Amino acid sequence: MNDIIQLLPDSVANQIAAGEVIQRPASVVKELVENALDAGATEIIIHAKDAGKTLIQISDNGCGMSPTDARMAFERHATSKINSANDLFSIRTMGFRGEALASIAAIADVELKTKRVEDEVGTFIHIIGSEVKKQEPVACTNGTGFSIKNLFFNVPARRKFLKANTTELKHIIYEIQRIAIPNPEIKISFYHNNSPLYELPQTNYRKRIVDVFGKSINQSLVPVKEDTSLIKIHGFVGQPKFARKTVGEQFFFANGRFMRHPYFHKAVMQAYEKLLPPDTFPSYFLFFELDPGNIDINVHPTKTEIKFENDRAIWQIIHAAVRESLGKHNVVPSIDFDQSGNIDIPVPKRDASGISFPDIKVNPDYNPFNTEKSGVSFGNREFKSDRTNLGHWEDLYEGAENKTSPLHQTEQSHFDADGSDELYGKSKEQFTGKRVLQLKQKYILTPVKSGLMVIDQKRAHERILFEKFMDVLKSDSVASQQQLFPQTVELNPADAELLKSILSDLLALGFDVREFGKNTFVINGTPGVLDVSSPELIIEKLLEEYKNSPLEAKKKAKEQIAISLAKASALEYGTELKPEEVDRLIDNLFACATPNFSPDGKKVLTIIQTEDIEKSFSK
Structure with a gap:
């Protein structure tokens, strides 16, 4: 052979x-x-x-x-x-x-x-x-x-x-x-x-970072410096309030070489513990100088992964250095002894003859195990301990099945319409008319016949906005709300190029955005379907969402812009909603073609069955 x-x-x-x-x-x-x-x-x-x-x-x-x-x-x-x-x-x-x-x-x-x-x-x-x-x-x-x-x-x-x-x-x-x-x-x-x-141009580290990412980043940079016998660290970290929803401004450099290091990234993130808004990432630009003999850069073809001989010790140094810098610049919250806003308690004058003190009467015969009337009086008001008052709690729920919440006084709501078939299937759940509750400023709870429905308010709003934007794009006609005072937004070159590539689609959605110099844009108008108080923030959030989109095909570009804009414009978690706003949100959700899922396929609502609730109390 x-x-x-x-x-x-x-x-x-x-x-x-x-x-x-x-x-x-x-x-x-x-x-x-x-x-x-x-x-x-x-x-x-x-x-x-x-x-x-x-x-x-x-x-x-x-x-x-x-x-x-x-x-x-x-x-x-x-x-x-x-x-x-x-x-x-x-x-x-x-x-x-x-x-x-x-x-x-x-x-x-x-x-x-x-x-x-x-x-x-x-x-x-x-x-x-x-x-x-x-x-x-x-x-x-x-x-x-x-x-x-x-x-x-x-x-x-x-x-x-x-x-x-x-x-x-x-x-x-x-x-x-x-x-x-x-x-x-x-x-x-x-x-x-x-x-x-x-x-x-030739410059220093801080100015170079500003030149690369724009002037707006300058105000967020906090210097970091730590010299040890093992490693020297210098650079900058971003203040927590400027943290972004996506990664992109996180940089480690070892002896001048960019590297990725998830372990050291965790050291930085833990230094920000309890300082960051939810699901955000701080900027950091950290430069390490150490003996080349203590690292191995020949572990990956692109040389972006580096092994460190003393990675555990370096982890501690990074964590301590970042935490110390945040503390030095008053970023870490501390106990505030400022008395502003406190109740001003007047100091009595030397001659206190005109001051009358409250007469406190105590019933010496009070017995906490006695169900008869007993209590303590404070001035002319009497606070009673009366077990018969517990009956008022029962009154809150007595006949509740037949009572209608002020939010649902219409004889038949959206939730009873045939459009709910897609959500509930053949069983076609109907709302019972009980009061709707906002939980943790994140979820909306409302009873249905089979149990308790839980709605994610942000995802619900994303679905509503997405379908509105898609209708706008299909009709090719949208009203633009002109800004009384046009806003300018400065972007880094990557975001600026991305915005240029989708300007025509944003125009179709009702945005009036034009180039206004190098990497700068002016926002003259926003879609009439949006209540926009900060248009530049909406544009920045839109780009953040769009950058992480897995879709590349041009035929999907408009849909992805609608998804990104819906996510950028939707109300954030932690938003307090008025009862009528909750009611309107639910009505609009179930008027959607697909209320079950958000534009990116995440579940909008779930139903906790009555049987499951009863089982939790059976033990």
Whole structure:
């Protein structure tokens, strides 16, 4: 039998490696910008077209390469960073494996121009699918410039799985943020389709964070600093009141390298214990400096996962440092001895002859086991202990089955209509007319014939708004409520690009939102179906919901916008509702086509059967 094991051709091996290292256009940006940092660049310029699918250009003013080095850089595992296995445990550079350029050249059309300061001319190399097409001298500036065209042109299966341009651009922006934040001394510019998204000057850490995420984040930053023999920590955390519903502004950097670390994330979150609003995440930008020998960064192809030798001790240091910073800046609540708002008790004057003291009469014959009238009088009012008063509790419920709550005085409500068949099935439960109760400002309780119905008020409102928005989108006609004072909202570049991509659909929903400068928008009008007191907050919440949407198909885009807007506009948990508002909410819910579930498929209501309630009292 013939031998069947053979070595893969380099071109195939490089494509396999590219599957690990180069997952999307953002991966190309990450690898090439990291190489520019290792080359000592102080200025990096990034251009992308069609979210990097068509073109990625990256140029720097670093040290450049010789003709031989330029050609060798495209070979697999060719690197200037390590010479032996021991070097893997003392790495301070961003790249070191020598996989990036070989992987990129295997699945794209790559052009390189590079020149060292001491060389008279530079080097030009053209590679397509790992095949060198040309290498020749060229006149160019000092440094290195890459042009990456038609990514995954020879791996159509990989290209097919790329997401929409908005999503791919978002990933590129995230990679630039992860490189720009820990390197404020580097000038970085990013242009998409010739439009500037980032033009970051050389600055300090705080100003760099503000330049990346917008001026609004500056007021929330609390500095963190802790120096120990094991690790040095510095950076910033966000104040709890500025926490957001979604993740995205949480950054750890170890020796300048971005990393993900769920264990350390938990240390930060526990430092915020009892300070955060429900289901929110604080911003943090924490920089760790420690001995490279105490960490292992060679555990993941993208180098975003790092192992720490003393992770338990570091966890405690992070937790203590964040907690201490929050305390120093009066973020942690403390006992307030301020007397403002307290009852002002007057101090009696020296001459208290005019003050009359209350006459307290005590019945010395009072016996708590005696059911007859007895008690204590206070002035002219007498408080009685009378067991016969318990009968009043029975009066509250006596004949209650026949009494109608003021909220349900109509002879037949929505809940008795044929539209409730979908909710209750053939049994067709009907409301008995008892009083509706709001529980914990989160749930609405109301009796039905088979037991007790519990409605999630926020999800119910989401369902109502979603169906309203979908009706608006289908009719293509909606009234817009113009703002008396137009509001402006400043967004980070990722959110700004996302908002641009859905502006036409927002216009159909009744929003009048227009660009108003770089990453800034003005809100002139909002949908008439919404009672909007803070339109900029609605836009920000809409983007937060939309960013986490699993839907990508364009045909679903309008539906997803309606879902996101409904979730962003719905009343929050903790909202106190008036009885008539509760009644209206229930009526509107059961007028919906699908009252059972929220727009994203979560249960809106449940019924606790009478039998189950009775069983709980049978033991």
